[in-house]
Amino acid sequence: MTETFTIQIDRAEGSLQRLIGLIERRGFHIDRMTLADTGAHREVRLAIRPRDNSRSCDVLGRQIDRLIGVRRIAPAPASNAFAEEASVCPA
């Protein structure tokens, strides 16, 4: 049930809170998370899991996408799964 997204967000005040708050409010657990600086933007990788089976990751993806300050959102390829040591936020 877990899906991983890679999301580019502006390096703006509040942008990380905005993203994480949205995901939890819309009914998803955040199991893993990393944050990296890519120069112009920040890149967030998140492993998320719906709280119940009425929640769709597709719809969540579009809700994230419409946030102002989100530049790009893409499902992360399976081969790019989280390395244990990269997890800053274990479940």
Added chain:
Amino acid sequence: MTAASPLPKAAAAPATGARLLVETLEALGVEVVFGYPGGAIMPVYDALTAARFKHVLVRHEQAAAFAADAYARVTGKCGVCLATSGPGATNLVTGIANAMMDSVPMVAITGNVASPLMGTDAFQEIDILGVTLPIVKHSWIVRDPNDIPAILQEAFYTATSGRPGPVLIDLPKDVQVSAAAAPRDFNPPLEQTRRIDPAQLRRAESAIGAAERPLLYIGGGVRIANAVEDVRAFAEATGIPAVSTLQGLGVLGPDWPGHLGMLGMHGLRAANEAVQQSDLLIVLGARFDDRATGKLTEFAPHARIIHIDVDAAEIDKLRHAHVPITGDLKTVLAALKPRKPAIETWRAQCEAAIAAHAFDYNAPGDGVYAPALLNALSQAAGDAFVAACDVGQHQMWAAQHCRFASPSAHLTSGGLGAMGYGLPAGIGAKLARPDAHVVTISGDGSFAMNIQELATLRRYNIPLKIVLLDNSMLGLVRQWQELFFEQNYSEVDLSDNPDFASVATAFGIEAFRITKREDVEAGIARLLAAPGPCLAHVLINPMENVWPLVPPGKSNTEMMHGAAR
């Protein structure tokens, strides 16, 4: 958003942040700001005395946000409200949430403590950006006065573009007083006309052409997209019957043949039944809200769905769309050319249902029957009628029984359902449309929530009319207790209300009372003819109920009906 006049550039002596804020608001064409001063926003209020726009001093910041919201709904422009830090900012919160839930463009500007004090629990410091994160489309803390023009321009652009919504700008006090030597502008992104998927358009056309029982499901998005005429033309050309949500009322008038009226919890039986029978729902700027759908899994069980919305995140959120179309409604409707479906039987069936389930305005006794009064009020005011409703039974009666010439003639807190909206919304609407018959329709519970705004009416002599339907009850809650909590009436009695006519008079507002049915007609005439603000205090039966009603959580097929009391 294009600026109404050139944006301010750094003058010989650089302007302060506060000055720059005022000048940028002027340049953006702002005509009215609703607000309330306090310590952390004082530099802005200092600069306001020279402003070319009007500032309306409300008596509670919540009213500033509600008035800005209604101003925006009526004009289609961005509403602006202004408050100090801490309690001023938190008082805006309900109004910001209201604008978010109903997709209303609004810019809320708050002062905050000076930047070095932020994060130290300073006097009147609240993290208002954090508090409002879930209820804004976007927000900013201004860190550099040079950013003020750019952030304001971006804020107006963000609030009004795409699916509109409220935005918040938090302005620390040091940023307001420091000089801006090199202010920068914001360059709005080039409007990308999002390509509407032609394959989906063709699928929609064939679904419409082949449908036997198609139905338009009209929502608030139609007004927001400025597509009222387009929807009317589409309904006329295709002959497809329609139902409306609370926010969709007025798109097709009540006299529109084939308009079945409001669907949902307090919708008409004809509308709810048509939805249940339909084989194709064409959803125009609506979002399957639970008050409209009832039990979702039993909603429109036979219908395929064409969902048209500017917000891609609404598609499939609650109900799967067989044909999803993301895009501006006007553009979509212009591109949609279905052949006229052969639905004469279905249309005849809908028209018969409309006639069979029409409202009955006969009620026992000689007391005032609120549905009849509201119907008569809207007829008397005609096409110039604009209702600013509060929340409760009176709100549902207004939706059911008033005639609205357009959706912006019906201002109602739909998504949030916030009591206290009516009076400040009436103020915002009347300032936006001085020519209209703007009437606040309130209940005795709701009215008390922003009753202090009678002072605002008096101060600016705003000729708003108020119909206060006083049942000495929190009526809608009482009705639910009667029906779903075994008449265990708990904390709904307001029989010790003040005499509202005297209260209004004390504020300097003309007021009179209507207690009998025979006085209604003259009362409406007096109210509408009054040159200044005027309140009609209407006493109604405390035990009156709103019918029909779908019990919460039930399917829209399970409508309850009852008699007028």
